[in-house]
Amino acid sequence: MSFVNLNDNNLQKRLSREFRFKVYCIMAMTFALGFVLFLFTSIFSTGYSAFYKTMIPIEISLSSVVSDSNSFALMTNEEINDLSIYSLSKKNIYNLFPNITDRKEKKEILKIFSYEFEDEIKNFLKDNKENINDINIIYLTASDDIDQLHKGNFPRDIPEKRRRLSDLQLSFYDELILENKIETEFNFPFFTRGDSREPELAGIGGALAGSFFTIIVVLILSLPFGLLAAIYLQEFAPQNKFTDFIEININNLAAVPSIVFGLLGLGILLNTFGMPRSTALVGGVTLSLMTLPTIIIATRAALRAVPPSIREAALAVGATRMQAVMHHVVPVAMPGSLTGAIIGIAQALGETAPLLLIGMVAFVVDVPSTPVDPSASLPVQIYLWAESAERGFVEKTSATIMMLLGLLIILNLTAVIIRRKFETKW
Amino acid sequence: MNETKIITNNVNVYYGEKQALHNVSMNMQANEVTALIGPSGCGKSTFIRCLNRMNDVIDTCKVEGTITIDGYDIYSKETSVEKLRERVGMVFQKPNPFPKSIYENVAYGPKIHGIANNKNELDEIVENSLKQAAIFDEVKDRLHEPGTALSGGQQQRLCIARAISVNPDIILMDEPCSALDPIATARIEELMEELKKDYTIVIVTHSMQQAARVSTKTGFFHMGNLVEVDKTEVIFSNPSNKKTQDYITGRFG
Ligand SMILES: Nc1ncnc2c1ncn2[C@@H]1O[C@H](COP(=O)(O)OP(=O)(O)OP(=O)(O)O)[C@@H](O)[C@H]1O
Ligand SMILES: [Mg+2]
Numbered sequence: 001m002s003f004v005n006l007n008d009n010n011l012q013k014r015l016s017r018e019f020r021f022k023v024y025c026i027m028a029m030t031f032a033l034g035f036v037l038f039l040f041t042s043i044f045s046t047g048y049s050a051f052y053k054t055m056i057p058i059e060i061s062l063s064s065v066v067s068d069s070n071s072f073a074l075m076t077n078e079e080i081n082d083l084s085i086y087s088l089s090k091k092n093i094y095n096l097f098p099n100i101t102d103r104k105e106k107k108e109i110l111k112i113f114s115y116e117f118e119d120e121i122k123n124f125l126k127d128n129k130e131n132i133n134d135i136n137i138i139y140l141t142a143s144d145d146i147d148q149l150h151k152g153n154f155p156r157d158i159p160e161k162r163r164r165l166s167d168l169q170l171s172f173y174d175e176l177i178l179e180n181k182i183e184t185e186f187n188f189p190f191f192t193r194g195d196s197r198e199p200e201l202a203g204i205g206g207a208l209a210g211s212f213f214t215i216i217v218v219l220i221l222s223l224p225f226g227l228l229a230a231i232y233l234q235e236f237a238p239q240n241k242f243t244d245f246i247e248i249n250i251n252n253l254a255a256v257p258s259i260v261f262g263l264l265g266l267g268i269l270l271n272t273f274g275m276p277r278s279t280a281l282v283g284g285v286t287l288s289l290m291t292l293p294t295i296i297i298a299t300r301a302a303l304r305a306v307p308p309s310i311r312e313a314a315l316a317v318g319a320t321r322m323q324a325v326m327h328h329v330v331p332v333a334m335p336g337s338l339t340g341a342i343i344g345i346a347q348a349l350g351e352t353a354p355l356l357l358i359g360m361v362a363f364v365v366d367v368p369s370t371p372v373d374p375s376a377s378l379p380v381q382i383y384l385w386a387e388s389a390e391r392g393f394v395e396k397t398s399a400t401i402m403m404l405l406g407l408l409i410i411l412n413l414t415a416v417i418i419r420r421k422f423e424t425k426w
Numbered sequence: 427m428n429e430t431k432i433i434t435n436n437v438n439v440y441y442g443e444k445q446a447l448h449n450v451s452m453n454m455q456a457n458e459v460t461a462l463i464g465p466s467g468c469g470k471s472t473f474i475r476c477l478n479r480m481n482d483v484i485d486t487c488k489v490e491g492t493i494t495i496d497g498y499d500i501y502s503k504e505t506s507v508e509k510l511r512e513r514v515g516m517v518f519q520k521p522n523p524f525p526k527s528i529y530e531n532v533a534y535g536p537k538i539h540g541i542a543n544n545k546n547e548l549d550e551i552v553e554n555s556l557k558q559a560a561i562f563d564e565v566k567d568r569l570h571e572p573g574t575a576l577s578g579g580q581q582q583r584l585c586i587a588r589a590i591s592v593n594p595d596i597i598l599m600d601e602p603c604s605a606l607d608p609i610a611t612a613r614i615e616e617l618m619e620e621l622k623k624d625y626t627i628v629i630v631t632h633s634m635q636q637a638a639r640v641s642t643k644t645g646f647f648h649m650g651n652l653v654e655v656d657k658t659e660v661i662f663s664n665p666s667n668k669k670t671q672d673y674i675t676g677r678f679g
Contacts, residue, residue, distance in 0.1 A: 309522035317535035318512035
């Protein structure tokens with residue numbers, strides 16, 4: 001007998017089979033990785049431009065509204081809001097292109113700005129009450145079309161009829177570029193503002209707050225109930241038909257399509273209990289039903305993995321069953337259980353279908369400040385914007401997906417860290 | 427002879443339909459080591475687990491007959507299993523320290539029973555228990571390191587320290603040396619010699635030599651029956667039952 005029999009047919013067959021298997025595995029992995037990479041690049045390349053916005057500085061003189069520019073320091077915010085500066089603002093904007101005199105053409109000048117310019121000017125006055133001069137430079141948000149043109153998302157070399165920007169507006173843009181009057185800045189309002197019909201003004205602040213409140217409700221409801229139910233079922237409940245029945249149903253619950261939970265929320269929470277529509281509270285309660293079985297199943301698995309010898313050790317020194325479970329079993333199971341909870345929360349964060357049914361799909365301009373205010377959520381915001389045709393919403397859709405993915409990645413990383421850090425080492 | 431500590435009378439144990447022990451009646455004396463021997467699956471663990479009611483944990487397990495400790499029926503309605511287990515400690519076949527510090531392992535029992543009034547008393551109990559279990563010198567500098575990081579033999583002595591930390595009367599040991607090397611085994615046997623001055627010890631073992639070395643009395647189990655129980659010398663030199671004879675001479679088991 002020899003250990004170097006290279007002509008052993010059987011061995012060679014086994015080895016080449018192993019080699020082929022490895023090749024298949026690597027191919028599968030590359031395919032999966034390539035797919036993820038493709039997805040991320042395509043989202044990132046359309047979405048990143050939403051994180052900055054185009055601004056145009058204009059000079060505004062306020063002498064026609066107040067005789068002394070220092071008087072703003074004495075005005076309250078309400079008083080500034082009540083000022084009528086619309087026509088003054090328009091006049092100052094027209095001054096950007098002094099040689100345009102035609103009324104119709106003047107209107108075109110206004111169109112290169114976001115229609116909320118009056119509010120932006122008032123906000124500037126409110127923020128800088130103490131330092132208002134006779135002539136002030138104020139940066140105004142450019143309209144979505146100019147914004148997209150500047151970001152290079154609109155082709156210019158097509159006939160005027162098929163463009164959203166007229167030849168005149170393009171010439172305004174070129175002139176501003178020459179005068180160095182087109183600037184970009186970080187799109188901070190994107191994170192704080194609610195939804196809007198105008199892409200340049202729309203933000204995910206409302207969706208973020210809605211998702212936040214929804215998740216808080218989900219946590220408050222599903223974490224304690226899930227943990228207690230799992231601990232009871234795994235550690236205390238007698239093994240009988242009834243507990244088997246409960247177990248099967250919890251597993252079934254985890255497999256129910258999410259839209260069914262939406263119907264349940266609609267039928268019971270909204271119609272029977274009359275809870276407020278479109279709110280994070282109802283969304284959270286509905287999603288809790290989905291998260292609950294995930295948490296229960298993960299926690300039970302974690303508890304089951306704790307060696308029974310630990311329970312016996314505690315019981316044998318005279319601990320009650322509850323002491324054995326709470327002092328020794330649960331701490332060991334906690335990392336696994338929390339990991340499950342975080343995965344459940346991540347699912348809830350990305351869930352859309354049930355929220356559509358309970359009305360969290362409404363167009364909400366105001367950022368919700370409590371869980372009972374009407375609100376959207378991140379995935380629903382994506383759904384809403386993905387339906388809009390404007391190029392500005394296309395980039396915002398991708399940017400929102402980036403935010404959502406970022407949050408999910410953070411959640412999953414937390415789960416990994418918890419597991420690594422707190423797992424009991426035997 | 428010492429006073430009788432444990433009396434079992436016609437104990438029958440069932441796992442569901444299956445009967446694991448048949449009419450076991452046996453006495454165990456205070457301050458003695460009683461050894462239980464027999465082939466695998468004959469019911470030694472089942473029997474020893476009746477003595478601190480660890481079988482209560484198993485849903486399907488049913489115990490009949492009477493078991494008294496100091497004349498008190500431990501299966502009576504008024505018995506609290508927690509109090510019983512405080513007085514009847516147990517050491518398992520596989521060392522099973524809690525995944526906590528060495529100190530926590532030993533302090534846990536006294537803590538839940540409220541035995542120590544303050545931190546100093548607790549420290550003292552931990553130290554004494556570790557000393558009695560002959561492991562103190564090895565771990566005194568790392569009391570706050572995890573108990574699970576010790577070697578197998580050290581872990582088993584830690585478990586013994588944990589069992590004696592609540593000051594029991596009786597210590598049950600189910601094959602405490604089966605996972606240990608001869609040196610660690612010898613240390614634990616020495617320890618038993620020491621411990622029996624203060625405690626009543628019941629030990630299950632697969633090693634005939636160990637039974638012969640440490641015990642005063644030996645019981646031989648076979649297929650759920652207590653075949654013979656007598657002074658250890660008698661069992662090993664002059665057993666009255668043919669099966670015992672065959673087992674100790676290695677003809678089966
Ligand atoms: N939890 C249980 N459920 C059902 N049957 C059991 C259970 N534990 C033990 N048995 C059965 O009871 C009988 C006695 O088991 P026991 O564990 O007492 O044997 P043992 O003498 O300790 O054996 P070993 O020396 O191998 O540890 C065996 O037939 C075993 O299959
Ligand atoms: Mg056994």
